[in-house]
Amino acid sequence: MKIENHLKDMPTFETERLLLRKVTRYDLDDVFEFSSDPEVAQRMTWEKNDSKEETLSNFLQPTVDGYKDGQSGVWAIVYKESEKVIGTCSLVEWSNEHQKAEIGYVLNRKFWGAGIATEALREVLSYSFGVLQLNRIEGGCDLDNIGSEKVMLKAGMTFEGVLRKNERIKGEFRDTKIFSILKSEFDSVSIHSSK
Structure with a gap:
């Protein structure tokens, strides 16, 4: 079945x-909170949002x-304790033919360093390999985005290499x-962690 x-x-x-869960228009205030934070947007391909209308039209809707x-x-x-939307975790750029996808995530700065992005990513990986039957998931981060690198490594991902000057971010390559x-690696990690 197609993704x-x-x-x-x-x-x-x-x-x-x-x-x-799915995002809704009712999440606008929470999503705007982290989308308008210059530190959150700094290493993302998108610019910080200057208005809720921008968040709604460019992302939420x-x-x-x-x-x-x-x-x-x-x-x-x-975040269950506060019922607040503190970020997103996404599957993007997927291919049914090659059974692969790319992951992405963004998190409210107040929650950085608490293992939350890794917790979310592991759940999406489990769904991707278990239900979607994907063979490969990849993700990328800016060369100096150490926090994002740690998230992927903690989720069991392997560093493959560096794509040189492959994206223009804030006007700079x-x-x-x-x-x-890979699915085989994730299955192996899951088996060992359940013992």
């Missing part, structure tokens, strides 16, 4: 601290519309570190 068909009925996941035909692979990361994990 899009699964994502039309995107499931909700619950972890120890988090709820992962297209994402909500994309759920209808399985074109949005975005989960809101909800930047290098990207590439990480990946």
Whole structure:
């Protein structure tokens, strides 16, 4: 079954601290909070949002519309204790033919360094390899984005190399570190962690 068909009925996941669910227009205030933070946007390909209208038109509404035909692979990361949306974790750039996808995530700065992005990412990886039957998941981060690098390594991903000057970020060509994990590796990690 195609990835899009699964994502039309995107499931909700619950972890120890988090709820992962579809984003909605009602999440605008929470999403704008981290999207408008210059430190959060600094190493992202997008600019910081200057208005809620920008967040709604550039991200929230297209994402909500994309759920209808399985074109949005975005989960809101909800911190259960406060019921606040503190970030997103996404499957992007997927290929049915090659059974692979790219992951992405963004997190409110107040929650950096607490293992939350890794907790969310592991859940999305489990779904990707288990239900979607993908063979490979990859992710990238800016060369000096140590926090993002740690998230992927803690989730069991392997550093593959550096793509030189492959993205223009804030008007400057930047290098990207590439990480990946294969289904066989994830299955092996899952088996050992459950023993």
